[in-house]
Amino acid sequence: MQLVDIHHVSRSYGKFQALRDVSLSLDLGTIGLVGNNGAGKSTLLKILLGLLAPDTGGGTILGCDIRHSTSDLRGRIGYMPEAAAVVPVLKGVEFVTLAGDLYGMPHRDARRRAHEVLSYVGLGELRYRRLEEYSAGNVQRLKLAAALVHDPQLLLLDEPTNGLDPAGRIGMLRLLEDLIAETGKSVILCTHLLGDVERLCDQIVVLHQGTVLRSGTMAELRHSIAGRFELQWQGGDPTGLPAALVKEGCEVKLLGDGKAQISAPRDWHTTRFFELARAADSTLTLLRPEQEDLARMFFRVTDQAPSAGVAADPRAASASTAEGGT
Amino acid sequence: MGIDNVRYHGWEGELRTPWVACAAIIRVAMLQVFRRKSYWVVIGLGLLNFLLFWSIIYAVTQFDIPRDDQDKLLGAFGFSSEASGGQENGYIMFMQRQSIIVMILLAFSGSLLVGADFRFNSLPFYLSRRIDRRHYIVGKLLAVGTLVSLLTTVPALLLFLEYGMFTSSLDYWRDNWQTPVAVIAYGLVMSTVLSVLLVTLSAYLQKMAPIAITWSSLFVMLSTMSGQLSRRAADRNWHLLDPWRDIRYVGKLCFYAGKRLAGEVSQGANAYYGIFANDDEFRRSLWALLILVSVCTVAIVALVRRVRAVEIVN
Numbered sequence: 001m002q003l004v005d006i007h008h009v010s011r012s013y014g015k016f017q018a019l020r021d022v023s024l025s026l027d028l029g030t031i032g033l034v035g036n037n038g039a040g041k042s043t044l045l046k047i048l049l050g051l052l053a054p055d056t057g058g059g060t061i062l063g064c065d066i067r068h069s070t071s072d073l074r075g076r077i078g079y080m081p082e083a084a085a086v087v088p089v090l091k092g093v094e095f096v097t098l099a100g101d102l103y104g105m106p107h108r109d110a111r112r113r114a115h116e117v118l119s120y121v122g123l124g125e126l127r128y129r130r131l132e133e134y135s136a137g138n139v140q141r142l143k144l145a146a147a148l149v150h151d152p153q154l155l156l157l158d159e160p161t162n163g164l165d166p167a168g169r170i171g172m173l174r175l176l177e178d179l180i181a182e183t184g185k186s187v188i189l190c191t192h193l194l195g196d197v198e199r200l201c202d203q204i205v206v207l208h209q210g211t212v213l214r215s216g217t218m219a220e221l222r223h224s225i226a227g228r229f230e231l232q233w234q235g236g237d238p239t240g241l242p243a244a245l246v247k248e249g250c251e252v253k254l255l256g257d258g259k260a261q262i263s264a265p266r267d268w269h270t271t272r273f274f275e276l277a278r279a280a281d282s283t284l285t286l287l288r289p290e291q292e293d294l295a296r297m298f299f300r301v302t303d304q305a306p307s308a309g310v311a312a313d314p315r316a317a318s319a320s321t322a323e324g325g326t
Numbered sequence: 327m328g329i330d331n332v333r334y335h336g337w338e339g340e341l342r343t344p345w346v347a348c349a350a351i352i353r354v355a356m357l358q359v360f361r362r363k364s365y366w367v368v369i370g371l372g373l374l375n376f377l378l379f380w381s382i383i384y385a386v387t388q389f390d391i392p393r394d395d396q397d398k399l400l401g402a403f404g405f406s407s408e409a410s411g412g413q414e415n416g417y418i419m420f421m422q423r424q425s426i427i428v429m430i431l432l433a434f435s436g437s438l439l440v441g442a443d444f445r446f447n448s449l450p451f452y453l454s455r456r457i458d459r460r461h462y463i464v465g466k467l468l469a470v471g472t473l474v475s476l477l478t479t480v481p482a483l484l485l486f487l488e489y490g491m492f493t494s495s496l497d498y499w500r501d502n503w504q505t506p507v508a509v510i511a512y513g514l515v516m517s518t519v520l521s522v523l524l525v526t527l528s529a530y531l532q533k534m535a536p537i538a539i540t541w542s543s544l545f546v547m548l549s550t551m552s553g554q555l556s557r558r559a560a561d562r563n564w565h566l567l568d569p570w571r572d573i574r575y576v577g578k579l580c581f582y583a584g585k586r587l588a589g590e591v592s593q594g595a596n597a598y599y600g601i602f603a604n605d606d607e608f609r610r611s612l613w614a615l616l617i618l619v620s621v622c623t624v625a626i627v628a629l630v631r632r633v634r635a636v637e638i639v640n
Binding site: 042045046049051070071074075079081082083084085086087088089090094098099101102103104105106107109113116120146150151158179182183 | 333334335336337338339341342343344346347349350354357358361362438442443446447448449450451452453454455456457458637638639
């Protein structure tokens with residue numbers, strides 16, 4: 001069974017087209033959903049959650065029709081909202097039990113599960129405290145527990161590390177890593193923090209202005225950005241090899257100590273490095289395709305400057321997440 | 327903080343219809359209200375009023391009080407010494423008194439029960455589960471309605487039980503079977519109107535002070551205004567401006583319908599079994615019913631629009 005299989009989905013709000021002709025086919029696993037503000041992430045999330053029907057197109061999520069099986073669909077998904085979304089006066093265990101009740105679990109099962117998942121997310125000792133006494137980090141864990149209470153097949157996490165201090169963020173990521181490794185649950189992670197996506201996800205969907213720019217595994221996307229190399233050499237004239245590379249159409253950035261960063265032209269074959277090194281009486285000691293990090297790849301594919309709203313740095317992201325989405 | 331040394335366990339079971347979630351919403355609302363110590367002051371007042379009526383019925387039925395004094399005592403609380411009839415006004419009076427306490431309680435609890443869902447973004451928590459907006463709205467209306475019933479209908483039914491227990495027992499219950507039906511109907515009217523108005527008001531105003539001010543304006547200011555207008559214009563129809571009185575009028579209709587349902591015959595001056603003073607009052611009751619239905623319809627439309635405006639995914 002595929003996790004997401006939607007075809008030609010479009011959705012507009014009045015004259016504004018939030019999603020246009022989106023087709024996605026995603027396997028079970030952990031998926032990062034990234035895009036600038038206004039890219040259509042929220043609209044896609046609403047459709048994935050069965051909260052919004054598309055204007056055109058259709059498909060299935062976890063085998064449920066996105067137009068007709070919305071209640072069943074939400075029974076299979078655990079959603080962790082970005083907002084604090086807690087109910088005042090309740091205690092932790094009551095809050096998670098309420099989540100189970102709202103999913104339609106028998107009350108006794110919901111209560112038992114609430115104790116289990118609270119212990120699992122590390123709130124076992126705090127479960128009888130009122131929600132007002134929870135720290136931001138614990139509220140995030142609590143929301144995760146509420147999303148897990150009915151043992152969903154898919155977890156939809158909206159900014160799970162938002163507003164957390166560095167220690168809290170690392171703790172949350174570690175918890176999610178363990179959860180994914182232990183349960184094998186599918187996760188769709190929607191965040192502005194590309195570092196989180198890089199750490200947790202094996203697939204990625206890049207949305208831009210309502211369309212899917214890229215989707216695939218990290219390895220696939222990284223493969224497609226090849227053409228940049230890190231080079232190190234010994235012997236010969238130190239400027240000989242760089243000069244020969246420039247002559248061949250490469251962009252060369254010298255890093256010192258016989259090292260350089262190379263941007264090769266299209267159709268470049270790596271054996272050419274060896275030929276040029278031999279011609280310059282040099283020996284190559286390192287030839288490594290440069291691995292772009294997700295942030296760099298994102299900015300390249302969206303053709304935007306790093307200040308456009310998505311941040312590789314969590315501190316920068318906390319500012320950008322304050323803005324609304326579509 | 328690390329993860330507790332426990333493993334993840336799955337859950338296997340059937341999810342039930344989302345409508346059962348309404349029961350959870352009611353339970354949580356009760357928890358929220360009864361956990362606040364300050365609300366117990368108001369609830370205590372309700373209990374005191376209940377005990378007062380309870381004691382009066384107990385005293386009259388258990389102690390040897392002269393008939394005239396008995397009539398006076400019971401009459402002061404709307405009851406009659408005739409156990410087989412004339413009790414309706416007593417229950418109406420009791421529920422009306424309790425409703426004052428309910429008004430105060432609702433004025434303060436609206437922000438907690440409903441306003442907080444909008445103010446602190448709790449609504450996405452509810453609506454991202456299996457329930458949708460219909461279940462949420464019905465759940466919240468039932469929650470407020472339950473609170474109203476706990477303070478009005480339930481104690482009124484207990485008084486009915488008490489009256490029967492301490493007088494002629496089965497005879498009283500058998501002769502007045504329509505009374506609990508009317509009490510429940512009146513309670514339903516009160517619960518419905520108050521819950522619709524409170525939930526809508528709280529969804530828009532959200533904070534306690536504006537809700538309490540608007541709520542009291544609605545029920546105190548309009549009541550005073552309608553009284554003044556009625557006196558100056560010498561026209562009792564101005565009383566229809568007062569929602570509180572409208573609820574009572576419809577309550578009387580419920581008791582009247584109960585009597586009619588029981589097949590009791592009432593003729594001449596007592597054409598309304600002593601429930602309505604005259605034809606005018608009866609007609610006003612019908613207008614009151616129309617007004618309440620209209621107001622509730624508008625309020626529900628406004629509530630649905632407000633809930634629909636909330637984004638679940640930001």
